[in-house]
Amino acid sequence: MFTIYPQSLHPVKRGNPHPRWPSDSMRRSIVDLEVIIPAYNEATRIPHTLQQTIDFLAGQAWSSRIVVVDNGSVDETVAVVRRISRGQRGIVPVSVVGCARRGKGAAVRRGLLSGTSKFTGFFDADLATPLETLSKTMAHLSRGAAAVIASRHSPGSTFVRPQHLGRRVGGTAFRVLTRSKVKGIQDTQCGFKFFERDALTAxxxxCRSTGFAFDVELLLRLQNNGARIIELPVAWTDGAESTFRPFHDGVASFASVIQLQKATP
Known part of the structure; x- marks a missing residue:
């Protein structure tokens, strides 16, 4: 049995326009599935993302909650999500929690560990992976899979809108680098991953990574624990508004994985 205590929320530094709030996780009721959406300066895109997700989840047999993790946004992301949350009185509640540590890995970690639902996972705010993928995901998890991840490179996957050349080349090199670590997984970095709670917590x-190596280390730890990981081919759409910077973030990604290789057997 492992016990995880939610990350404490520290006062914001001077200049941040958003005061810290008590964690919504302390008031969240039990549901079957919690969907984590990490967000950094997503005020423009998040209303569409939340409405699409709410509409999809409302039609499913399982109970759900959406948890937006604000990763230090300096726009109106928090205010927008709270406004939507107050106006959402249906069967899919929306919560928002903060993450004081910067980086998508840290935000995802914060969201995953702040809940108590039997199943939990995350996807990116750009909805690059179709929401309908959740139906197959929940079916696999209900039948005993420890993790279900979307894949852009498994047989049967397609690119609705392909990445530009720089990201394709970088992605190929990254997969070669991680192949010896996470064996049998074609795509460690697709931003759609869901888990059974106990396997995830273990x-x-x-895990120690909070940056670009987070996904790789999490899958590696699951494999080392004997957990069953299902990789689903998807029709993936590259986000035109992606904040990923191929050179700057690509170098950081490679450095993170190389450090992980040195730190893990």
């Missing part, structure tokens, strides 16, 4: 207590 793996997360071993």
């Amino acid at each position: 793996a997360m207590v071993q």
Whole structure:
């Protein structure tokens, strides 16, 4: 049995326009599935993302909650999500929690560990992976899979809108680098991953990465624990508004994985 205590929220530094709030996780009721959406300066895109997600989840047999993790946004992301949350009185509640540590890995970690639902996972705010993928995901998790991840490179996957050349080349090199670590997984970095709670918690207590190597280390820990990971081919759409910077972030990604290789057996 592992016990995880939610990350404390520290006062914001001077200049941040958003005061810290008590964690919504302390008031969240039990549901079957919590969907985590990490967000950094997503005030423009998040209303569409939330409405699409709410509409999809409302039609499913399982109970759900959406949890937006604000990763230090300096726009109106928090205010927009709270406004939508107050106006959402249906069967899919929306919560928002803060993450004081910067980086998508840290935000995802914060969201995953702040809940108590039997199943939980995350996807990116750009909805690059179709929401309908959740139906197959929940079916696999309900039948005993420990993790279900979307894949852009498994047989049967397609690119609705392909990445530009720089990201394709970088992605190929990254997959070659991680192949010896996470064996049998074609795509460690697709931003759509869902888990059974106990298997996730057992793996997360071993994870140290909070940056670009987070996904790789989490999958590696799951594999080392004997957890069954299902990789689903998807029709993936590259986000035109992606904040990923191929050179700057690509170098950081490679550095993170190389450091992970040195730190793990």
